[in-house]
Amino acid sequence: MNDKKDKNVIKLIEQNNQGKLIINNEALEFIQNLNDHVGVIVAVGKKRLGKSFMLNRLVDFDSQNGFEISHIDEPCTKGIFMSTKIIDHSNKRGDKMKLILLDTEGLESKESSKEWDCKIFVLSLLMSSYLIYNTNGTYTRDDLEKLSFVTKISQNIRKNSSSEMDKNDFPELLWVCRDYKFEIKNDDAGRDALKEFMKTHFETDNLNKTKDFFIKSFKNIDGFYLPYPDLEHKNGLSSKKLLLGIESYKWDDFSGEFYDQLNILCHKIRDNVQIKIFNRKKLKGNIFSEFIRKVVEDLNNEKTILVVDLVEVLIKSDANRNLEEIKKYYSDKLEEFFSKLPMEWKLMNSLEEKTRNECLDELKKKIEESYLKEYEDLFKSYCLNEKDKSGIFFAFIEKNKLLIEKLCYEEFQRLELEYKARMNEKLSNGNCIENFECYENDLSNNILSEFKEKVKEFSTNKTEPVIEFRIFEDKLKNLREISDFSKIFLEKYLENEGIVKFHTKLPIQKLKFFITFVLSVKNLFCK
Ligand SMILES: Nc1nc2c(ncn2[C@@H]2O[C@H](COP(=O)(O)OP(=O)(O)OP(=O)(O)O)[C@@H](O)[C@H]2O)c(=O)[nH]1
Ligand SMILES: [Mg+2]
Incomplete structure (x- = not known):
């Protein structure tokens, strides 16, 4: 199907001999793989009016590698062609998208039926986010009616069985008048004239219903006058010569009013093209490809097109x-x-x-x-499920908490052993009572700060589960605590063991404290 493998374009849609629309799967696959929002520019209109030429200029394709153009009076583009160059684009609002350009077969050629023209036109309306309607001369009733006819048909297209399409589902319209012969006052002249023309047309002929359909079928309506191609070339070739042999020239070689206005037109299109939206959803390549598949299928079966459910599911x-x-x-x-x-x-x-x-x-x-x-x-x-403290991160929080507790516990155990060992050593030296209190204080303070040092880095954020030093301090306190003071036991101990020679100058409370402490520690260590 694609006879232009070396080009930047591929055929997307063609007609089979029963007049049905056939999709080229290779092209559809290309769209499917555009993992981004898409902006879809479609050029539609009468045959032989420079549609392909304009699209090539829009993305700087030269005529050798871009959409095929020709200067003979035979329809050139057949079916619908699509650009296959990945074009990353931002419009003037900064919306980012991948651009898809669709070049359609010229309407009203003697070889094609009205029905086929209609399918191409409706398909263009549905697929585009920016529809370029290409006519020549100036805005005419005839051209407007053709466009209105298509918008009327599109009223058969529904989102689903209960809701109709609204203007947000349709593209922005740019109506371009080629070969405009009169003076173009400014860049907005085409737009202002179109507004005026539409107003008079719908009002004079009392076409309120048509107008409603028409207005409902476009997000926005814009117009542009493009003058007759008075191309100038640096080699001094005449415009006619240039147009006849346009395929062999380079864009950079051109100048003149037509070329300048063509560039302004392209600028306008690039600025305003929007992401393809359907049912208020921005479509990405994969969804857009399914959208095309569904629309083509329904058009072929002459069914009412119901696209929304499919799009929602996708x-x-x-x-x-x-x-x-x-x-x-x-x-x-x-x-x-x-x-x-x-x-x-x-x-x-x-x-x-x-x-x-x-x-x-x-x-x-x-x-x-x-x-x-x-x-x-x-x-x-x-x-992080705050409600029931589930969620994958909570699993790590829990693990961290347990591991920190384990680390602290082990550290505590190690320091506890050290404390006991050093106390034991001190107590086995019979002459310890005089400076016992100082010694014990120093030792426990050292141990406490050693512990703090060790676990400090795990306890910096107070709002999160932290290791409470208090737990350690309490344990240490327990270890040091004199809980069961017994005078009898103390005396007995002093008599029998005689390892502690108490200092007679010590106040009795302090003395009791030390001795009881010694006993409890000894008890502890002898277990
Ligand atoms: N009169 C006129 N000719 C143009 C204009 N722009 C390009 N051309 C020439 O018109 C001829 C046809 O151009 P294409 O781009 O092939 O036209 P088309 O509308 O794509 O034609 P189909 O694919 O057959 O519908 C070429 O020789 C172009 O150089 C224009 O604005 N006015
Ligand atoms: Mg063409």
Whole structure:
């Protein structure tokens, strides 16, 4: 089907011998793989009026590699051709999209039926986000009626059995008058004249219904006058010569009013082209390709076209797929970051937050706006479900908490042993009572600060589960505490063991304290 493999274009639609529309799957696959919103510029109108030439200029295709143009009086473009160069584009509002250009077969050629023309026209209206209606001379009733006829047919196209299309589902219209012979006062002259022309036409003929259909069928209506091609060439070739041999010249070689106005026209198109929207959803390549498939199928079967349900289902399944991808990315990143827990809470939180925001940004880029909130919430609850403290990040929080507790417990045990060992050593030296209190204080303070040092990095963020030093301090206090003071036991101990020679100058309370402490510690260590 595609006889132009080396070119920037491919056939998208052709006619079979029963007059049905046939889609080229290779071209559809190309659209399907455009993983981005698409802006679709379609040029439609009478044969032999420079449609292909204008589209080539729009994206700087030279005539060798772009849409085929010819200077003979035979229809050149047959069916619908599509650009296959990936064109990243931003319109004047900053909307980012991949541009698709569709060049259609000229209408009213002697070889084609009215029915075929109608299919091409309706298809152009439905597929485009920016429709260029190409006529010659000036705005005429005849041309307006042809366009109105198509908009009337499009009223048979419904979103689904209960809702009609509205103007948001249709493209913006740019009506270009080629070979305009009169003075063009300014760049807006074509637009102002079109407005005036439409107003008088609909009012004079009392065509309110037609007008309603017409107005409802376009997001916006704009017009442009393009003068007769008075091409100038640096080699001094005449305009006629140039037009006849246009295929062999380069854009840079041209100048003149026509060329300047053509460039202004192209600028206008690039500025205003919008993302293809259907049922208030911005379409991406994969959805748009299915949209085309469905519209073509219904047109071929002469059925009422019901496209919305299909589009909704496709957008939803695309959103689900994107969510799954993002979830996987998030989990993989978390696994990677937290393969070496325990980790400082502050660092752990910031790594998670960074990854989550990165994923949300990606989700925003990928998911249709009207579903964004729903899918953002789904993603957030996958990460952190505040309600029931579930979500994948909570699993890491829990793991970190346990590992930090384990680390602290082990550290505590190690220090406890050390404390006991040093106390034991001190107590076995019989002459310890005089400076016992100082010694014990120093030792426990050292141990406390050693512990703090060890676990400090895991306890920096007070808002998160932190290791409470208090727990350690309490344990240490327990270890040091004199709980069961017994004078009898004390005396007995002093008599029998005689390892502690108390200092008679010590006040009795302090003395009791030390001795009881010694006993309890000894008890503890002898267990
Ligand atoms: N009169 C006129 N000729 C033009 C204009 N722009 C381009 N041409 C010439 O018109 C001839 C036909 O151009 P195409 O771009 O092939 O026209 P088309 O509308 O795509 O033709 P079909 O594909 O047959 O419908 C070429 O020789 C062009 O150089 C224009 O604004 N006015
Ligand atoms: Mg053409």
